[in-house]
Amino acid sequence: MQEKIHDMYHRLYDFFGPQKWWPGDTPFEVIVGAVLTQNTNWRNVEKAIENLKRAGVLSFTRMSSLPVSLVAEYIRPAGYYNIKAGRLQNLFTLIKERYEGSVDKLFSEETGALRQVLLSVRGIGPETADSILLYAASRPVFVVDTYTYRILVRHDLIPEEYEYEEIQEFFMEYLESDSEMFNEFHALIVCAGKQFCKKAVPCCQGCPLEGM
DNA sequence: CACCAGGCAAGTA
DNA sequence: TACTTGCATGGT
Numbered sequence: 001m002q003e004k005i006h007d008m009y010h011r012l013y014d015f016f017g018p019q020k021w022w023p024g025d026t027p028f029e030v031i032v033g034a035v036l037t038q039n040t041n042w043r044n045v046e047k048a049i050e051n052l053k054r055a056g057v058l059s060f061t062r063m064s065s066l067p068v069s070l071v072a073e074y075i076r077p078a079g080y081y082n083i084k085a086g087r088l089q090n091l092f093t094l095i096k097e098r099y100e101g102s103v104d105k106l107f108s109e110e111t112g113a114l115r116q117v118l119l120s121v122r123g124i125g126p127e128t129a130d131s132i133l134l135y136a137a138s139r140p141v142f143v144v145d146t147y148t149y150r151i152l153v154r155h156d157l158i159p160e161e162y163e164y165e166e167i168q169e170f171f172m173e174y175l176e177s178d179s180e181m182f183n184e185f186h187a188l189i190v191c192a193g194k195q196f197c198k199k200a201v202p203c204c205q206g207c208p209l210e211g212m
Numbered sequence: 213c214a215c216c217a218g219g220c221a222a223g224t225a
Numbered sequence: 226t227a228c229t230t231g232c233a234t235g236g237t
Contacts, residue, residue, distance in 0.1 A: 021218095035219095037218050037219090038218080038219040038220065039216095039217065039219045041216080041217040041218085041234085041235070041236070042218065043217090044217080044233095044234060044235060044236085045218085047234090047235090048234095076233090077234060077235075078234075079217090079232080079235080080231090080233055081232090081233070081234080084232090087220085122220090122221075123220065123221080125219060125221085126220095127219065128219070143218085145218050145219085146217090146218080148218095186218085194218085199215085199217095200215075
């Protein structure tokens with residue numbers, strides 16, 4: 001199995017090349033993007049981020065002091081904008097009240113503790129928490145998403161009833177703990193998923209994982 | 213027109 | 226515990 005997973009990584013890497021995620025300039029931008037991209041096309045998230053940048057509010061200090069309704073307006077293109085504005089505020093409140101308004105202080109927590117803290121925020125589930133851990137804080141945790149699940153199930157590598165933590169464990173027990181590699185691997189899976197593993201299309205013509 | 217996108221929480225039984 | 230539903234814009 002370990003061989004198979006390494007093979008999958010190399011096939012994806014050779015086909016798509018390095019992805020260099022996350023597409024964001026600062027840890028704070030990555031955090032915001034991680035919430036905004038929940039069940040949403042990344043192109044829509046880019047528009048929302050652009051709105052925030054153009055308004056000059058894409059920093060913890062500026063954004064956390066805005067009314068939720070205004071944040072909602074800026075992030076409208078990302079969809080679920082009222083929900084997401086509330087979720088961001090929940091996270092900002094945590095950072096303000098427990099970490100003196102400092103993302104760096106939040107990130108001074110040890111990985112396991114940091115994951116628990118993030119999960120305690122209403123609106124941050126396992127994928128968002130792990131995306132923040134991996135892509136904003138460079139911690140070696142494997143991020144699982146719908147594409148990861150779909151690809152593994154279609155290749156009969158895991159049973160359909162596997163849930164988030166089990167899928168994550170599936171990767172982490174067979175791979176060396178390397179945040180750079182986890183970063184690329186997840187990005188490559190999303191890349192392959194978008195192109196070859198659509199929901200309604202049961203086969204994957206031309207996919208680098210074909211015939212695994 | 214229908215379907216989907218880098219989820220999550222709340223409601224129901 | 227195990228489903229189901231609401232949230233919403235924008236691209237194909």
